[in-house]
Amino acid sequence: MAWVFLSLAMPNTLIQLNQVSKSYPNNPNGGVRGINLRIQQGEFVAILGESGSGKSTLLKLIYGLLSPTEGKVLFQGQEILGPEEKLIPGHKHMKMIAQNFDLNTYAKVYDNIASMLSNTDLEGKKLNTLAIMQALRIDHLAERRAVELSGGEQQRVAIARALITKPQVLLLDEPFSQVDVLMRKQLRADLKRLSKELGTTMILVSHDPLDGLSLADTLLVLKQGELLQKGTPTELIDKPANAYVAKLLGAANILPAEIANSYFGFQLAATEQLVVYPYECKLVETGIKASITQIHYQLAHNELELNVEGHVLHAQVPLGAYAIGDYVQLQFSNFRIVSN
Ligand code: ADP
Ligand code: MG
Numbered sequence: 518m519a520w521v522f523l524s525l526a527m528p529n530t531l532i533q534l535n536q537v538s539k540s541y542p543n544n545p546n547g548g549v550r551g552i553n554l555r556i557q558q559g560e561f562v563a564i565l566g567e568s569g570s571g572k573s574t575l576l577k578l579i580y581g582l583l584s585p586t587e588g589k590v591l592f593q594g595q596e597i598l599g600p601e602e603k604l605i606p607g608h609k610h611m612k613m614i615a616q617n618f619d620l621n622t623y624a625k626v627y628d629n630i631a632s633m634l635s636n637t638d639l640e641g642k643k644l645n646t647l648a649i650m651q652a653l654r655i656d657h658l659a660e661r662r663a664v665e666l667s668g669g670e671q672q673r674v675a676i677a678r679a680l681i682t683k684p685q686v687l688l689l690d691e692p693f694s695q696v697d698v699l700m701r702k703q704l705r706a707d708l709k710r711l712s713k714e715l716g717t718t719m720i721l722v723s724h725d726p727l728d729g730l731s732l733a734d735t736l737l738v739l740k741q742g743e744l745l746q747k748g749t750p751t752e753l754i755d756k757p758a759n760a761y762v763a764k765l766l767g768a769a770n771i772l773p774a775e776i777a778n779s780y781f782g783f784q785l786a787a788t789e790q791l792v793v794y795p796y797e798c799k800l801v802e803t804g805i806k807a808s809i810t811q812i813h814y815q816l817a818h819n820e821l822e823l824n825v826e827g828h829v830l831h832a833q834v835p836l837g838a839y840a841i842g843d844y845v846q847l848q849f850s851n852f853r854i855v856s857n
Pocket of ligand 1: 541542543544546547548566567568569570571572573574575
């Protein structure tokens with residue numbers, strides 16, 4: 518009995534990276550370094566970072582399109598074979614959606630998707646194709662040729678083609694780059710729903726933190742090939758490992774110790790910094806005096822650029838009649854302290 522209990526209590530690790538580095542021969546500073554990571558079955562993971570931080574490299578290492586220079590990548594405890602060791606690159610239980618979608622552009626949407634299944638069960642093939650087209654809201658496009666679709670529609674066909682084969686893991690590299698804002702919101706919601714409905718482990722790469730924050734169970738933040746932090750969206754926003762993470766995810770204001778201490782009444786050590794998100798900057802009756810230097814109009818709030826003794830702060834405040842040059846009083850409703 519004790520053994521059963523233990524095995525149930527153990528998290529179900531699907532993918533594991535042990536001290537993984539990948540450097541490119543002609544670019545020793547590129548790639549990724551020293552990555553340790555576990556991904557659970559059914560988890561939705563978003564890999565975030567600036568362009569060139571190593572996101573695509575990490576995704577390709579997980580899929581087996583690249584071999585690590587050092588360390589190991591394991592799938593269900595078995596080392597993933599790199600491209601040199603396999604005839605068809607890529608792990609058989611995973612599907613990766615390429616940036617160009619790899620569609621058969623002159624075939625109909627229905628055939629693009631159905632052709633992923635064998636002909637051993639024609640009735641099942643038809644039902645499954647219809648079901649996945651409905652789940653991705655492309656059933657009305659069944660008779661159109663892929664070449665006649667918008668970028669966002671092609672993206673959905675590519676996802677349907679991947680999911681119909683029931684992969685354990687779906688890998689998506691910048692899936693929203695060709696999708697406009699409205700469609701992006703819908704596609705995010707559909708991906709999240711499908712990952713839970715199908716139990717598919719999803720690993721998504723994006724340079725837009727909103728993709729990760731709105732979708733993922735777990736965020737990974739990369740910088741210059743290194744994994745800075747891993748956690749839930751709430752953990753990373755509440756307790757960023759450093760100022761970089763807070764800036765990348767929440768466009769945080771970062772105040773060096775001397776500014777925080779001199780003008781905001783804090784007592785930080787010289788190695789510490791104050792992190793305040795724009796929505797934590799409140800305008801009050803009596804607080805720190807600041808002047809408005811810029812106003813960015815948003816739909817539901819205003820984004821103000823404030824100057825406090827030469828230091829620029831961004832504040833998200835209720836809509837109001839603000840003018841450049843006005844003086845306001847500022848207070849932080851919340852903040853956190855990080856070390857350099
Ligand atoms: P991201 O996807 O975050 O933009 P990449 O993983 O594509 O980042 O790249 C990470 C770093 O590795 C970058 O500095 C990039 O220039 C370098 N790099 C990526 N692919 C290659 C390659 N095939 N050869 C040499 N350098 C590469
Ligand atoms: Mg990339």
